[in-house]
Amino acid sequence: xxxxxxxxxxxxxxxxxxxxxxxxxxxxxxxxxxxxxxxxxxxxxxxxxxxxxxxxxxxxxxxxxxxxxxxxxxxxxxxxxxxxxxxxxxxxxxxxxxxxxxxxxxxxxxxxxxxxxxxxxxxxxxxxxxxxxxxxxxxxxxxxxxxxxxxxxxxxxxxxxxxxxxxxxxxxxxxxxxxxxxxxxxxxxxxxxxxxxxxxxxxxxxxxxxxxxxxxxxxxxxxxxxxxxxxxxxxxxxxxxxxxxxxxxxxxxxxxxxxxxxx
Numbered sequence: 001x002x003x004x005x006x007x008x009x010x011x012x013x014x015x016x017x018x019x020x021x022x023x024x025x026x027x028x029x030x031x032x033x034x035x036x037x038x039x040x041x042x043x044x045x046x047x048x049x050x051x052x053x054x055x056x057x058x059x060x061x062x063x064x065x066x067x068x069x070x071x072x073x074x075x076x077x078x079x080x081x082x083x084x085x086x087x088x089x090x091x092x093x094x095x096x097x098x099x100x101x102x103x104x105x106x107x108x109x110x111x112x113x114x115x116x117x118x119x120x121x122x123x124x125x126x127x128x129x130x131x132x133x134x135x136x137x138x139x140x141x142x143x144x145x146x147x148x149x150x151x152x153x154x155x156x157x158x159x160x161x162x163x164x165x166x167x168x169x170x171x172x173x174x175x176x177x178x179x180x181x182x183x184x185x186x187x188x189x190x191x192x193x194x195x196x197x198x199x200x201x202x203x204x205x206x207x208x209x210x211x212x213x214x215x216x217x218x219x220x221x222x223x224x225x226x227x228x229x230x231x232x233x234x235x236x237x238x239x240x241x242x243x244x245x246x247x248x249x250x251x252x253x254x255x256x257x258x259x260x261x262x263x
């Protein structure tokens with residue numbers, strides 16, 4: 001709904017989508033900058049896969065283990081995606097600092113989740129979490145390529161146009177729409193802002209990947225998540241108090257992003 005409303009007020013969104021449509025329609029005859037392979041338009045499927053994986057994995061293994069698994073997959077996927085040149089940042093060599101940054105990032109997340117509840121360590125669900133993180137790495141790279149061929153706003157719209165219908169279809173097959181709806185919805189207005197934050201996240205990924213690549217973008221996003229968790233724990237009345245492992249993990253992810261960028 002937010003993106004449809006933005007259609008009226010964001011000219012770059014309309015122009016970018018027209019360029020993508022011309023590139024899709026004209027194929028090889030399209031200008032080189034707007035020419036994408038058919039799979040280049042499917043970045044939104046990575047986000048869809050992440051949402052579905054989290055829905056089924058978190059109840060089994062817990063939030064802490066899923067977070068570690070998906071960051072592991074995202075870091076490994078970022079290294080591979082950058083190495084093969086799938087992102088618009090071009091081919092980024094598999095250097096010692098980049099590998100070290102990825103490993104430090106995973107270690108930081110493991111540290112940050114120390115002491116948090118752990119569910120059943122089912123191997124299948126752990127692998128699903130790793131795959132979800134890798135899917136987000138591919139999503140970021142493909143959306144970045146779309147942005148380069150059109151605009152960041154258009155890439156964000158295309159992400160949702162490709163991912164949302166498939167997500168609704170999966171939910172329908174899984175029976176999500178056959179369950180009883182709640183008798184009373186929450187009254188706190190801010191609980192309904194999750195989708196808006198999702199749009200912001202996709203847009204930030206689209207912009208950042210074009211400049212620094214998938215790996216470093218993923219590491220900095222994780223750093224932001226952990227810093228945000230520390231701040232929320234500190235300011236929410238009656239909430240959990242910030243723990244030193246969480247604060248140390250947040251700081252260590254920033255170190256990981258810095259190390260990964262060393263030449």
